[in-house]
Structure formats: structure tokens, C-alpha cells
Amino acid sequence: MNKTLFERGSVGNMNIHVLPTNRFKTFAVSLYAGIPLNSKTVTSTALTPFVLRRGTSSYPETLQFREQLEHLYGAGFGFDVYKRGNYQIVQFRMDTINDSFVQSEAPLLAQTFNFLGEVVTKPALEEGVFRESYVAAERENVRKKLEAIINDKIRYAAERCIEEMFQGDPYRLHPLGERSDLDRITASSLHEAYQNWLQEARLDLYVVGDTTLAEVQELVSSSFALNRAAAHSYAHEQVEPVVQEVRTVSEQLDVNQGKLNLGLRTPITYGDDRYASALLYSGILGSYPHSKLFINVREKESLAYYAASRYDGHKGLLTIQSGIEIANYEKALQIIQAQLSDMRSGVISELEMSQTKAMLRNSLLEMKDSAFEMIAYDFNRVLSGKDRPVDELLSQVERVTPEDVVQAAQTFELDTIYFLTGKKEG
Amino acid sequence: MEAIRYDSLQETLYRETLDNGLQVYVLPKPGFQKIYATFSTKYGSIDNHFKVAGQEEIEVPDGIAHFLEHKMFEEPEGDIFAKFASQGASANAFTSFDQTVYLFSATEKIKENLETLINFVQNPYFTDQNVDKEKGIIGQEIGMYRDNPDWRVYFGLIEAMYAVHPVRIDIAGTVESISTITKETLYTCYNAFYHPSNMLLFIVGGVDAEQVFAWVRENQEKKNYQPQGDIERIFQHEPKGVHEKRRTSKLPVSLPKCLFGFKETQVGYEGAERLRRDLATKLALDLLLGASSKLYQKLYDEELISDSFSHEYNSNPRYAFSAIGGDTKDPERLLEVITEEIKAVVQSGFREEDFERTRKKKIGGFLRMLNSPENIAHEFTRYRFRGGDMFEVLPIYESLTLEEVNTRLREHIDWEQLAVSMVVSP
Numbered sequence: 094m095n096k097t098l099f100e101r102g103s104v105g106n107m108n109i110h111v112l113p114t115n116r117f118k119t120f121a122v123s124l125y126a127g128i129p130l131n132s133k134t135v136t137s138t139a140l141t142p143f144v145l146r147r148g149t150s151s152y153p154e155t156l157q158f159r160e161q162l163e164h165l166y167g168a169g170f171g172f173d174v175y176k177r178g179n180y181q182i183v184q185f186r187m188d189t190i191n192d193s194f195v196q197s198e199a200p201l202l203a204q205t206f207n208f209l210g211e212v213v214t215k216p217a218l219e220e221g222v223f224r225e226s227y228v229a230a231e232r233e234n235v236r237k238k239l240e241a242i243i244n245d246k247i248r249y250a251a252e253r254c255i256e257e258m259f260q261g262d263p264y265r266l267h268p269l270g271e272r273s274d275l276d277r278i279t280a281s282s283l284h285e286a287y288q289n290w291l292q293e294a295r296l297d298l299y300v301v302g303d304t305t306l307a308e309v310q311e312l313v314s315s316s317f318a319l320n321r322a323a324a325h326s327y328a329h330e331q332v333e334p335v336v337q338e339v340r341t342v343s344e345q346l347d348v349n350q351g352k353l354n355l356g357l358r359t360p361i362t363y364g365d366d367r368y369a370s371a372l373l374y375s376g377i378l379g380s381y382p383h384s385k386l387f388i389n390v391r392e393k394e395s396l397a398y399y400a401a402s403r404y405d406g407h408k409g410l411l412t413i414q415s416g417i418e419i420a421n422y423e424k425a426l427q428i429i430q431a432q433l434s435d436m437r438s439g440v441i442s443e444l445e446m447s448q449t450k451a452m453l454r455n456s457l458l459e460m461k462d463s464a465f466e467m468i469a470y471d472f473n474r475v476l477s478g479k480d481r482p483v484d485e486l487l488s489q490v491e492r493v494t495p496e497d498v499v500q501a502a503q504t505f506e507l508d509t510i511y512f513l514t515g516k517k518e519g
Numbered sequence: 520m521e522a523i524r525y526d527s528l529q530e531t532l533y534r535e536t537l538d539n540g541l542q543v544y545v546l547p548k549p550g551f552q553k554i555y556a557t558f559s560t561k562y563g564s565i566d567n568h569f570k571v572a573g574q575e576e577i578e579v580p581d582g583i584a585h586f587l588e589h590k591m592f593e594e595p596e597g598d599i600f601a602k603f604a605s606q607g608a609s610a611n612a613f614t615s616f617d618q619t620v621y622l623f624s625a626t627e628k629i630k631e632n633l634e635t636l637i638n639f640v641q642n643p644y645f646t647d648q649n650v651d652k653e654k655g656i657i658g659q660e661i662g663m664y665r666d667n668p669d670w671r672v673y674f675g676l677i678e679a680m681y682a683v684h685p686v687r688i689d690i691a692g693t694v695e696s697i698s699t700i701t702k703e704t705l706y707t708c709y710n711a712f713y714h715p716s717n718m719l720l721f722i723v724g725g726v727d728a729e730q731v732f733a734w735v736r737e738n739q740e741k742k743n744y745q746p747q748g749d750i751e752r753i754f755q756h757e758p759k760g761v762h763e764k765r766r767t768s769k770l771p772v773s774l775p776k777c778l779f780g781f782k783e784t785q786v787g788y789e790g791a792e793r794l795r796r797d798l799a800t801k802l803a804l805d806l807l808l809g810a811s812s813k814l815y816q817k818l819y820d821e822e823l824i825s826d827s828f829s830h831e832y833n834s835n836p837r838y839a840f841s842a843i844g845g846d847t848k849d850p851e852r853l854l855e856v857i858t859e860e861i862k863a864v865v866q867s868g869f870r871e872e873d874f875e876r877t878r879k880k881k882i883g884g885f886l887r888m889l890n891s892p893e894n895i896a897h898e899f900t901r902y903r904f905r906g907g908d909m910f911e912v913l914p915i916y917e918s919l920t921l922e923e924v925n926t927r928l929r930e931h932i933d934w935e936q937l938a939v940s941m942v943v944s945p
Contacts, residue, residue, distance in 0.1 A: 163876045194886050226820075241772075242773075383598075387600075458552045459552060462548075
């Protein structure tokens with residue numbers, strides 16, 4: 094009853110992954126729908142889940158829809174739209190209480206599937222297309238979200254850096270799409286785009302909780318009205334990154350604190366055998382409070398409150414972010430670049446190796462305590478085509494040598510330096 | 520060691536108060552990989568004026584509790600993050616209005632990590648030099664928050680409500696106030712508030728309770744704490760009514776941010792009574808303003824609110840207030856519509872079926888929270904320091920009546936106690 098491996102099946106060209114366990118008080122359900130990032134479909138795909146969460150055929154009014162979730166003991170329901178490599182992923186999540194903790198008339202897992210199946214495959218319609226009022230309101234909602242990115246300067250700087258770095262690559266696109274597309278989207282064009290999306294997307298449904306694969310497959314068959322011609326799969330082509338020359342971009346806004354972000358490229362992606370070495374590289378450089386960036390930018394020089402790096406193995410991308418006094422730009426940049434150069438030339442201590450391995454081990458082991466994290470880890474397998482169970486990655490991390498990290502370091506090429514700075518006075 | 524069983528939750532909590540006054544709680548989660556531990560002192564940004572029995576009354580600079588939290592991580596042998604990293608633990612800390620919490624999560628070396636946590640918090644090491652260095656880092660942290668419109672609108676609301684109560688002081692203080700902090704003032708605060716009798720240790724995860732208690736007892740018996748007198752926290756009388764009806768800050772934002780709330784006139788409730796009032800208020804606000812309320816839907820349909828609209832109720836035995844709002848294109852119109860609708864609901868009261876449904880949602884939310892070791896530790900400690908018991912939440916929700924919630928709504932909505940905070944573009 095406490096399995097550690099997902100059991101796999103398929104219904105209606107949707108892949109099903111179930112982990113039966115009774116360690117949690119809830120059933121965790123995640124549905125991933127992924128399609129290639131494309132400027133033609135990015136905005137309609139992003140807008141779709143916002144409209145789907147307004148009403149279904151059984152609960153066409155938004156109030157009814159939300160009341161039904163409360164009847165299910167306040168089942169958690171949410172969705173996200175994000176990028177993984179060159180794919181745009183729409184993820185729906187539900188988190189429903191296991192019936193053994195409450196008195197419920199009908200089984201909560203079955204009701205959860207009825208609900209999610211309707212959300213995705215039986216939306217509220219009028220005259221055969223989405224409701225005009227829902228599309229209009231959610232268009233405005235997405236527009237506001239896109240416009241609000243600038244409010245959070247940390248996030249704004251991170252996204253601007255990516256945009257500058259990936260000009261001409263679909264990855265430049267924001268997962269919520271482009272404002273200029275919104276005006277052109279109508280209830281009927283969006284409904285058509287939604288039907289194509291439901292045909293074309295690769296669909297993966299995950300459940301972690303006190304259930305079985307057979308039960309989930311039966312529930313899916315009865316609750317999802319899917320009529321898909323094919324299952325589709327994620328492409329796993331390797332792209333060798335080419336950095337021509339380092340670009341420096343500076344932007345002025347009305348801010349107190351400057352944000353210095355760097356973007357680096359690497360050919361090492363999730364499916365690569367050197368993936369564990371790349372994790373060590375980013376860990377030693379900047380993922381932790383013992384890392385070079387935190388120690389040198391923050392602790393030694395008091396230049397920043399935060400200075401960290403993040404490695405994205407699906408895109409082959411490493412980003413560095415820091416918040417600094419505007420006048421300290423040169424000094425902070427020079428210190429950050431010195432850390433990059435130390436990584437390349439192998440200035441890496443045994444202690445940095447062992448600390449980083451211990452931290453990676455901890456975060457990998459901890460995932461097993463969270464249903465949604467186990468799901469997210471397994472989804473990496475689907476996305477990359479690389480089957481690497483947690484225990485295998487753990488032993489790969491243990492085996493990484495300082496030489497491996499130095500070799501990985503040679504592949505990380507600085508591409509873009511982005512600085513968000515204040516407006517000059519007078 | 521005393522065991523408390525919560526059969527309906529399938530949880531058992533173990534507790535003991537040690538001879539030196541330290542309260543220790545252990546919640547084993549069988550099957551979990553990690554353990555999560557918090558070591559907390561009932562000391563936050565509001566405790567800036569106090570008197571320890573037998574000592575002199577003292578007032579300390581704004582932001583010192585938070586400053587102290589930063590400085591605790593430095594030990595004579597170096598940064599404590601490095602030690603945690605070597606032991607595979609992820610450590611952190613945070614300071615709020617009324618508590619400071621040190622924490623780690625780990626999947627191995629549990630005894631060593633637990634001892635590291637206890638020992639570093641019980642071993643202050645401040646020097647003129649390391650205090651001075653921290654001012655640069657915290658200065659950047661303050662700068663980061665000054666650029667954050669959500670933080671500014673939230674603090675603006677509290678500043679508008681409270682004339683003298685120190686809850687109105689920014690948790691990190693200001694660059695000016697922290698400039699006056701010295702190692703002597705840090706030791707004074709440390710000695711007053713970090714005595715074991717003012718602290719609580721909570722451990723949750725895959726542990727054996729007996730074993731953990733044995734480790735903690737052994738560790739504490741080696742340290743020679745002398746009994747400490749009571750800490751008298753001195754607060755000036757906070758006048759009835761709000762300090763300012765309205766407060767507006769200028770910051771570049773895509774849409775104005777508008778937050779309003781009611782400052783509670785009746786405070787001073789303790790223990791179970793306060794918890795019950797607290798939960799009744801939260802239920803009332805959710806019924807009034809939650810995503811399934813008619814009011815929410817009306818505001819959303821008129822495009823006066825977006826997904827950012829939220830509400831919270833923050834209560835301590837000494838202060839309590841609600842905070843309601845989000846991004847809006849028209850703050851005046853939003854306030855107008857909300858005022859009118861709230862008046863109507865206060866008049867009519869809530870409907871029985873809405874009450875029952877929202878109660879279910881709250882129960883489900885509480886049960887889902889119990890999946891997360893982090894949330895369990897944080898919530899338990901917060902309730903304990905405010906004189907309540909987190910495990911009473913479920914029975915209280917089950918026993919609350921519609922009448923109680925209606926009464927609480929009518930008490931809380933006192934228009935004389937309304938304050939509004941806005942952030943608008945310059």
C-alpha cells in the first residue's frame with residue numbers, strides 16, 4: 094500500500110500514472126497538457142484554462158462551479174501555465190480529502206474526477222462555443238496579469254533577462270502569451286483553438302493517494318469525454334547552444350534597488366549523462382547559502398541580500414539573480430564573474446563538493462514526502478524521455494568528482510548580462 | 520513525555536516541558552523521509568519595549584528582533600549554514616510581528632542537525648565588526664521590500680490603522696533605525712527573549728518520539744540555565760478608531776493596489792476563547808468575500824477585482840485586524856460597491872446553506888494543511904504562542920454556529936474602524 098513506483102496505463106490516448114499510497118490525507122491529482130511553444134498558439138493556450146475554470150456543463154455559472162468545490166470539502170483546485178524546454182505546459186491540480194477523514198455522501202475521488210473531467214472536456218458553452226462573457230472577462234484578467242509582471246521587480250528582471258537571451262527562439266515567449274494577441278481572440282476562435290489543443294496536446298494524468306491504477310482508469314473512462322486520434326509525445330532533440338558574444342542590456346525603471354541578472358547556456362540537459370555534474374555545478378556556484386555567490390557577494394562584501402543561481406535542465410539554461418545597490422554594479426558583476434571563472438578553473442574545495450552533495454541528497458529524498466513533488470519529478474521523465482528514478486540520480490550525484498564539475502563548467506557559457514537600474518535624477 | 524492522540528486525524532502528538540522551561544513537541548509522521556524542526560522564541564518586531572523581572576525597563580531600536588535573527592547564524596567558528604550544509608540540512612529563519620523562528624529540514628544526521636539547531640540558537644556571538652557588516656545586507660533587504668508594492672500596501676494599511684502600537688513598525692526596521700544597533704543592544708534582547716522558558720521546539724516527520732526527547736533532554740541538561748523572571752511587554756495605550764482613514768504610497772504599478780480592513784476594538788482575549796473568535800471571524804470573512812461569494816463574483820464581473828483579490832485576518836492577544844483587497848482599476852468604485860454590499864449582508868446575515876458549505880471548505884483546508892510538516896510546525900507554534908491549540912481547530916469548526924458567525928461579522932464590521940491603503944503610480 095506504500096509503493097514508490099508509479100503504475101502506468103492509458104485511457105483515450107491520455108497517459109495515466111498512479112502511485113498507490115496511504116501516507117497522505119488527500120488524493121493528489123495532476124493533469125499535464127503540453128504542446129510546443131509557438132507564437133501562433135501561445136496566447137490562446139494560455140487563455141484556455143482561465144475560461145475552463147469559469148464553468149462546466151453541469152456547473153455553468155462560476156458560483157455553482159466554486160460551490161461544488163466547497164461541497165467536496167474545499168477540494169484544492171488550481172492550474173498553472175508555464176514553460177518546460179520549448180513546450181508550453183498547462184497543469185491542472187486537484188487535492189481532495191481522503192474520505193476516511195470526513196463524512197461524505199458520495200466517494201470524493203469519484204466526484205473529483207467527475208469535476209476535473211468536466212473542466213477539461215465539457216466546458217460551459219453557448220451556441221456551441223465558449224460563453225462570450227467568460228472569454229471577455231478572462232481576456233482582461235490575462236492582460237492584467239501580463240501587465241502586472243512589472244510590479245514585482247525580481248520577477249520582472251528574471252523574465253526580461255530570458256527574453257533578451259532567447260530572441261528568435263520560442264523560449265522568449267511568456268507562458269501567458271502576448272498582450273497584442275488578446276484583442277483578436279473571440280469566443281468562437283478560442284473554442285476552436287481549445288478543441289485543437291485537446292487533440293494535439295500530450296496528456297499525462299497523475300494520481301497519488303489511497304487508490305489503484307484500475308480504479309483511476311475506470312474513473313477516467315467515465316468522466317473524461319476524450320476523442321483523441323493519437324497520444325503524441327514530447328520531442329527530445331538536442332540543440333547545441335551557440336553564444337556569439339556576451340550581450341549587456343541595461344534598463345531604467347523607477348526603483349530603489351538594482352537587479353543584476355545573468356544568463357548562461359549549456360548543452361547539458363535533463364537527458365544528458367552529465368546532468369548530475371550540472372546539478373553540482375549550479376549547487377556549488379549559487380543554489381545554497383554555502384554556495385560561492387552567497388558567500389562572496391553577500392557574506393564577504395555585504396553587496397546583496399540575495400545572490401543565487403538556478404539551473405533549468407529542460408532548456409540547458411542557468412540564471413543568476415541578485416539585488417544590489419545601483420552604484421555597486423561594476424563591483425558585483427566583477428565578483429560574480431570571478432566565481433564563474435573559479436568554477437571553470439577548478440577552484441572547488443572538497444568541502445564545497447561534500448556540502449553540495451549532501452544538500453542535493455536532502456532535496457531528492459525530501460521529495461518523497463510530498464505527493465505533488467513526486468509527481469513533478471516523474472513528469473521530468475515524460476518530458477525528457479530519460480527514465481532516471483530518484484535513487485539512480487542519488488547515486489549519480491554521489492559519484493560526481495571535482496573533475497566532472499570542472500568539465501561541466503566548461504560548457505556553461507555566459508550569454509547575457511541584464512541590469513535593471515534606477516532612473517537618473519535630474 | 521505525554522502522548523495526546525487525535526483519533527479522527529490519525530495523529531499522535533508528544534509533549535514535555537523541560538526543567539529549564541523549554542516546551543518540546545514531537546509529531547511523528549510514519550513513512551516520511553524527512554524531519555522538519557523549528558526552534559522558536561516568542562519575540563518579534565512588536566517587542567520593542569520591555570522589562571524583565573528584576574531588571575530595568577528598556578526600549579530598543581526598530582527592527583532589532585529581525586537583526587538578531589540574521590546575526591544568530593554567525594558563530595565563532597563561522598557561518599552556521601556551512602555546518603548545516605555539511606550535514607545535508609536545509610536551514611532558514613524568519614521574524615514576524617510576534618515570533619522569531621529558526622528551522623531546518625533534513626533526511627539524515629537527525630541528531631547532529633537537531634543539536635546544531637539548538638546549539639547555535641543558544642550560543643549568541645556578536646562582535647562590533649559582524650554587526651556592522653550585517654547593516655549592509657539588511658539595508659539591501661529593506662531596499663528590496665521598499666520596491667515591493669504588495670508589501671508597501673500591506674504595511675501602509677497597518678500604519679493607517681495603528682497610531683502607537685508597534686505592529687505598525689516594519690519588521691526589518693529602517694536603514695536609520697538599524698544603524699543604531701550595537702552588539703550590546705543585541706545581547707540585551709537576546710538575554711531577555713531567548714531564555715528556554717520563552718521558547719518552543721517542534722519536531723515533525725519520520726522520527727521516534729522517545730529518541731528525540733532523550734536527545735533534547737541530554738542537550739539541555741548540559742546547559743546551566745538559571746530561572747528567569749517574567750517578561751513584561753510594555754505597550755502604550757492604543758486609542759480606539761484608526762490613526763488615518765487613508766494612506767497612499769507612490770510606486771510604479773500596472774494597476775492601483777487597494778487594501779482595506781477593520782481594526783478590532785475588542786482585543787485581549789486569550790487561549791481557547793480567542794481561537795474561537797479567530798476562526799469565527801475567518802469563516803465570516805470567507806463567507807462574505809471568498810471566491811464563491813456573490814460579492815466576489817459581482818466585483819469580478821464588473822472587472823473591479825482580479826485573481827489577486829484576497830482577505831486575511833491577523834490576530835494576536837494585543838491587536839487584530841482584517842486586510843482585504845488586491846489590484847483594481849478603480850479603488851473608489853471598488854470601495855463603494857463593497858461598502859454597499861457588506862452593509863446588506865450585515866443586515867441580512869449569512870444563509871444556513873452557505874455557512875455549512877464554507878465550514879466544509881475550512882475543514883478540508885485544515886486537513887490538507889496536515890500533509891505538510893512545515894505548515895504543521897509553523898501553525899502549531901503560532902497558535903501556541905498566542906495561547907491556543909492548533910488541534911482544537913477541527914472541533915471548533917465543527918461546533919461553530921451560524922448565529923455565532925453572524926454575530927462576529929456584525930461586531931467586526933465597524934465602519935468607524937475602517938482604514939484604506941493604496942499604492943498608485945507616481
